[in-house]
Amino acid sequence: MDKKLKETILNPILKGNPITVLILGICSSLAVTVQLKGALVMAISVTLVTGLSSLVCSLLRNSIPMRVRIIVQLVVVALMVILVDQVLKAGEGTYAIDKQLSVYIGLIITNCIVMGRIEAFALGNKPIPSLLDGLANGVGYGLILIIVAFFRELLGSGTLFGLRVLPAAYVPNNLVILPPFALILLGCIIWAHRAWDKDLQEK
Amino acid sequence: MNTNSNAYTVIYTTLVVVVVAAVLAFAAMQLKPAQSANAKAETLRQMMSAAGIKSTDELYATKNADILQLYADNIDQAYTIGLDGEQNGTLSTDKANIELVDNLKPQNKGIKESTEVTLPVYIFKSGIAVMPIYGAGLWGPVWGYVAFQPDHYTIAGAYFDHESETPGLGAKIKDEAWFREKFIGKKVEWGNEPAFRLEKNAEATGAENTVDAITGATMTSKGLNEALNVWFKAYEKHFGLGAFFGMLEDHAINNEEEE
Numbered sequence: 001m002d003k004k005l006k007e008t009i010l011n012p013i014l015k016g017n018p019i020t021v022l023i024l025g026i027c028s029s030l031a032v033t034v035q036l037k038g039a040l041v042m043a044i045s046v047t048l049v050t051g052l053s054s055l056v057c058s059l060l061r062n063s064i065p066m067r068v069r070i071i072v073q074l075v076v077v078a079l080m081v082i083l084v085d086q087v088l089k090a091g092e093g094t095y096a097i098d099k100q101l102s103v104y105i106g107l108i109i110t111n112c113i114v115m116g117r118i119e120a121f122a123l124g125n126k127p128i129p130s131l132l133d134g135l136a137n138g139v140g141y142g143l144i145l146i147i148v149a150f151f152r153e154l155l156g157s158g159t160l161f162g163l164r165v166l167p168a169a170y171v172p173n174n175l176v177i178l179p180p181f182a183l184i185l186l187g188c189i190i191w192a193h194r195a196w197d198k199d200l201q202e203k
Numbered sequence: 204m205n206t207n208s209n210a211y212t213v214i215y216t217t218l219v220v221v222v223v224a225a226v227l228a229f230a231a232m233q234l235k236p237a238q239s240a241n242a243k244a245e246t247l248r249q250m251m252s253a254a255g256i257k258s259t260d261e262l263y264a265t266k267n268a269d270i271l272q273l274y275a276d277n278i279d280q281a282y283t284i285g286l287d288g289e290q291n292g293t294l295s296t297d298k299a300n301i302e303l304v305d306n307l308k309p310q311n312k313g314i315k316e317s318t319e320v321t322l323p324v325y326i327f328k329s330g331i332a333v334m335p336i337y338g339a340g341l342w343g344p345v346w347g348y349v350a351f352q353p354d355h356y357t358i359a360g361a362y363f364d365h366e367s368e369t370p371g372l373g374a375k376i377k378d379e380a381w382f383r384e385k386f387i388g389k390k391v392e393w394g395n396e397p398a399f400r401l402e403k404n405a406e407a408t409g410a411e412n413t414v415d416a417i418t419g420a421t422m423t424s425k426g427l428n429e430a431l432n433v434w435f436k437a438y439e440k441h442f443g444l445g446a447f448f449g450m451l452e453d454h455a456i457n458n459e460e461e462e
Contacts, residue, residue, distance in 0.1 A: 034370045065212040072219055079223045086230055090237035092267055095245065102367050156371065174419075177371030 008129055012137040019144040019186070020193045021200060024112040029145050030182040032104050036161050039149030041088070041097045043142025045105060047135055049080045050114050054122040054134030056080075061123045073118050074109070081109045113137055148185050152176050244270045246303050251277070253348035253362040254331045259380065274299050279328045283321035286314070288440025292321050301325070304346055304364075307337035311430075314437045322437055331359050334438050338430025341422035343367040345376065345430055349386070355442040356393060361386040363427065373423030385414045391435055393443030398435040401428035 018024045025046075032042045056076050057064075064072050085105045088098035098105060108114065117137050122130040153159055156176035158166035175181050194200045205211065244267040251270075252259040256277050265273065281294035281301070294300045302310070302323040313320035325333040330353035337346040343366035350359040361383050363376040375382055390411040391398050398412065401424055405413035416424035 063206060063215070065206050065215055067207060068212055068216055072216065075219055075223055079226060082227055083230055086234050086238070089241065090234040092237075092241060095238075095241040096263070099245075172371075174371055178369075 005129060005132065008133050009136045012133070012140040013143065014140075015197065015199065017140045017144065017193070018113045018116075018137050019141055020190045022113075022116075024116060025141050026183075026186070028104055028107065028111060029141075029148060029186065030179040032101055033145055033149040033152050033182050034156065034177055035100075036146065036149045036153050037097055038101050039145045040142075041094065042101060042104065043138070043145050045084045045088070046108055046111060046113070046141055047138025048084055049077065049108050049111075050117055050138040050141075051131050051135035052080050053077045053114055054117055055127055055131040057118045058122040058125060058127040058130035064123075069123070070115075070119075073115060077109050077114050077118070081106060084108070113141055144186070144189060147189060148182055151185055152182060156181075240267055242303055242305075243299065243301065246301055247271070247274045247299060249362045249364060250274075250301070250325060250333050250348045253350040253360045253383075254325075254327050254329070254333050255350065255360045256327070259362070271299050277327050277329070279326045281323065281325045283323050284438070284441045285322070286317060286320060286437060286440070288438075288444075294323060294325075302335065304337075307335055307346055308344065311337045311433070314433060320437070322434075322441075324438075324441065332442070334434065334442075336430045336434040338426050338433060340365050340368050340426040341373055341420075342369070345423065345427050347376075347427075347430075349431070351391075351442065356391050358386045358389045358391065365423070368423050369420070372417075373420040375417050375420060376423060376427060382417065389414060391442075393435070393439050397428075397432045398439070399428075399431050401431060 012018060016022065019026065019029055028042065028046075033039050053073070053076050057073055060072070060076075085098065088094045088105065117134055121133045125133070150160070153161075154165065155173050157172055158164060158168075158170045206215075247270050248259075248262040248265075251257060251274065252262050254277075256262075256273065257265075262270070275297060278296045278299075281296050282290050283292040283294065283302075285291045294302075302321075310320050310322060312318075314322075323335060327333070331350050332353075332355060333348050333350045335346065335348050337344065339345070345363065345365045345368065347361060347363035349361045351357065352359045363383060365374065365377055368374045368376065389399075392412045395412070400410070400413045401416055402413070403416045403421075403424075406415045416428070
């Protein structure tokens with residue numbers, strides 16, 4: 001059991017990473033990775049939403065009528081997303097970041113990772129493993145988000161977390177700020193991931 | 204129990220929705236005061252940045268409570284005007300009673316349809332007057348605050364914000380300090396059509412009511428230009444008359460000097 005639990009936590013972060021292996025959640029990873037701060041808040045938000053939604057859906061798994069299960073899951077996910085959005089708006093420090101992320105926090109509901117984990121894992125497992133699976137998938141997603149944002153903020157604005165690190169003489173690369181560059185960067189990360197983990201390579 | 208019967212399904216889904224609605228309503232009620240305080244402080248920061256009370260970076264590093272205090276210390280009077288330029292209401296200054304961005308949208312509609320509006324004017328103790336602007340950018344609304352010197356036609360400062368303009372392009376109206384600094388010292392020509400020009404190569408004409416549009420952000424610049432001119436037109440009767448006599452005096456002085 002202990003080994004299985006460890007597998008549940010580590011698999012989504014490495015071998016079964018939702019972005020680089022399952023290619024889920026690409027949309028938001030292109031949109032919110034211009035700055036590290038926004039990417040970090042997005043990563044935490046998605047982690048909370050996937051974790052809590054999986055937990056609640058796992059608790060309900062034996063009572064949900066099968067014919068309407070997707071709708072019930074959607075309601076649960078929507079609840080979590082709205083709660084996260086409201087809390088971000090209320091925090092003095094997070095208000096500005098929430099404004100910057102604007103619709104993308106609300107769009108977490110359409111993130112395939114959330115519904116995917118509920119369908120694939122939470123409906124067939126006990127609450128605690130489901131919570132961990134949700135959180136781990138959120139972390140796996142967030143990790144890639146932060147890596148992408150690190151390069152985009154560094155090369156696109158010459159800053160990290162809003163603090164200038166490259167000399168003022170550095171001319172920011174405008175291509176890096178635009179979403180297509182995030183796609184190029186994601187491709188490179190997937191490449192590196194597959195080169196490092198030979199099991200992922202298709203024969 | 205049969206979890207697939209119709210009755211069970213209907214009761215179950217109803218129950219889930221009711222519980223979720225109750226949780227959300229409770230959360231919204233609990234968080235509302237904190238959210239409103241954030242929105243208000245944000246608007247105050249932008250207004251005071253335009254008015255030059257403190258630098259934008261300093262204002263954004265200041266806590267909400269101190270922002271309210273700073274506003275109370277610096278504001279002289281605040282009131283609302285109609286399209287005829289006459290005052291039609293007052294805004295309490297000690298409670299920092301201000302028009303939030305959400306209220307600018309219906310006002311913008313009111314200006315365009317010439318219906319009843321209550322356009323806010325904020326006069327700071329330094330004599331600087333601040334007015335808001337609001338319009339449509341490329342992806343969503345753009346808005347901002349323009350501050351005038353006591354002569355009511357020289358721009359003392361400006362601050363612009365947007366909901367979802369492209370980062371690195373349209374978002375420059377907010378992110379780049381050099382853009383808002385360009386407005387300082389420019390003059391609005393009340394009564395002229397247009398009163399202000401934010402256009403490509405406009406500065407090359409040498410006119411004092413021009414700022415160059417941002418390269419790569421044509422649509423955002425156009426939207427901001429329209430927002431500026433629509434709102435300047437709405438405030439024309441209020442600011443324009445005093446500014447007109449001011450301009451006459453300036454010209455008179457210039458003429459004397461020439462003789």
